[in-house]
Amino acid sequence: MSKFLSFVILCIATTVVYETSQGQTRQSYTEGMSSPAVVESATEALTTTTETTQTTDEQLAETAELPYTISAFDPIMRKVGEEQGYDWRFMSAIAYNESRFKEDLVSSRGAVGIMQIRPVVARHFNIPVESLSDTETNIRVAGMxxxxxxxxxxxxxxxxxxxxLSIILASYNAGIGRIHDACRLARSEGANPHSWADVSRYLELMADPAxxxxxxxxxxxxxxxxxxxxxxxEVMKMYNKYCTMAS
Structure with missing residues (x-):
């Protein structure tokens, strides 16, 4: 499949919806039609989820006596990370932010599993939707x-x-079309479209009609x-922390 065709299919097939802490809903669109409906981000759950009352340090300390370093899914994360060319600790950081490693989590928007993958993404990769309940498949689709x-x-x-990694994460969350817009803006003003500091600044400016x-x-x-x-x-913060814990 050509890169262009893959891009068009991804744009048409997917939409990301995320809820603010005030319960409002926003929708962003990618180039073409809509942005990758990767997941319903659990960023807000950092402060609102009642099921995760322990601090991160307490949770990580508990793993010291366990046969894994970050989570019970370390072996799968390592396997999929190697297959897809991503640091398994980076994949683990995404999983922590998306679901707190809850493999049976299903969001109100239909996002499924440890990586909170939506069915439309599975279909994009020709993966049976029902297989998203399998944790290894769920992680693999996120890696893909x-x-x-x-x-x-x-x-x-x-x-x-x-x-x-920061720019990829932003695309994963907001949609690649938004990131392309920010990169074009940065380039047009002589900023660096490959610097997350610059790209993030233009993402913020994209709320301004100017x-x-x-x-x-x-x-x-x-x-x-x-x-x-x-x-x-939050994902990069957790990833950097995981890098100090595991190799």
Whole structure:
């Protein structure tokens, strides 16, 4: 499948919906029609979920006596990470933020499992929707989506790993169309479209009509920058912490 065709299919097939802590719902769109309906982000659950009352440090301390380092899913994360070319600790950080490693979690929007994958994403990859309840399949689909976004972003080899992963995460959360808009804005003003610091700044500016009405912005106003930047920050924070715990 060509890169262009894959991009068009992903855009048409997928939509990401995420809820604010005030219970409001926003929807963002990718290039074409809609953004990757990867997951319903659980960023807000960091403060609102009643089921996760322990602090992260307490949770991590409990693993010291267990036969795994980060979670009971370490072996699967390692396997899928190697298959898809991603650090298994990065995959684990996404899982923590999405579901707190709850493999039977189903959101009100239909997102399923440890990586909170929506059925439309499974269908995009020709994976039976019912198989999303299988944790290894759930993680594998997330890895496939990350790899596809990475390919579509076409980031240069010279980009730092922190910038690369942050931009991929933003695409995973907000939709690749929004990230392309921010990158084009950055480039048009002489900023670095491969720097997360610059890209994130233009994501925020895309709520301003002075920016979102420009020809370089193909998807209009974006009100979701706060949620997306918070998602990237929390996942990268956990990933960096996991890197100090496990190899």
């Amino acid at each position: 989506l990350l790899a596809e976004l990475d390919d579509l972003l076409n980031l240069p080899a010279s980009i730092s790993e922190q910038d690369r 920016y979102y009405t420009r020809e370089t912005v193909h998807h209009g106003k974006f009100n979701g920058s706060r949620q997306t930047l918070g998602y990237v920050r």
